[in-house]
Amino acid sequence: MERGAMASNGVNGSPKTCTANGTCTAGTGIQGEFNLSNFEDGVLSSAFVVGLLIGCPIFASLSKSYNPFRLIGFGLSVWMLAVIGCGLSFSFWFIAICRMVVGIGEASFVSLAAPFIDDNAPAKQRTAWLGIFYMCISTGYAIGYVYGGLVGDHLKWRYAFFGVAILMFPFIILGWIMKPLQLKGFTHADRTKASNSVTTVSDAQGLEVSAVKAGSFTLKERFGQETPKNSSIMPQAMSITMEAMFIAVQNLSHLR
8 A cells, every 4th residue: 555655646746847938837645746857756766675685585584483473563564664755754764765665564464465365375265365365455555546646736745655654554563462473384482393303213223223122122022921721912012012112212211
């Protein structure tokens, strides 16, 4: 929605124009207030994209170590502060930097929301959920055009940024307080546990062999015993297997 508002005529406005006879018309919106050239106006849109491209790989990488919802909450907090900064901007370069930070903050949501939906949506409805998610992005963009035009007509363009920052605030709170949920394969604790497990298995291969050998006498004794005529072989085999596992676990615990 913020991107649509930024691109709307009510917020982006039009530059100051002068006719051949010297009659000048005051500009409107951001272009009019900062007297932007076409190049500078284009830089404002490009700055957002640059921030988005920088932020996406950063947040995707951090999701391996931190909870994605907390990252989204942090990113949207940065987004809200940067949007407010756009509303308070006093020069072209200040609003350009704020637009870049807006892109970095939005990257937290763009890069993590879709994988979360893919992990948690029902298998039969996964594509529909992803379709709705991307449809909402385009819908928000379209609503932003109307919103920016209305605010620009009745209030100053700066209020459009303040309005979307307020609308985002409840979602920021949800990102910070919701129960932590992890993306599949991106849980830091699980990664550490898996790494430790691999090390333990690698170090304990010889130990397991020794443990089985150590318990072999018990297995031989058990097999050497006469099996009652009316007893079942399966329960006895299970008991022997459990005993061998217990011996191996005991040896492992002593080593630790």
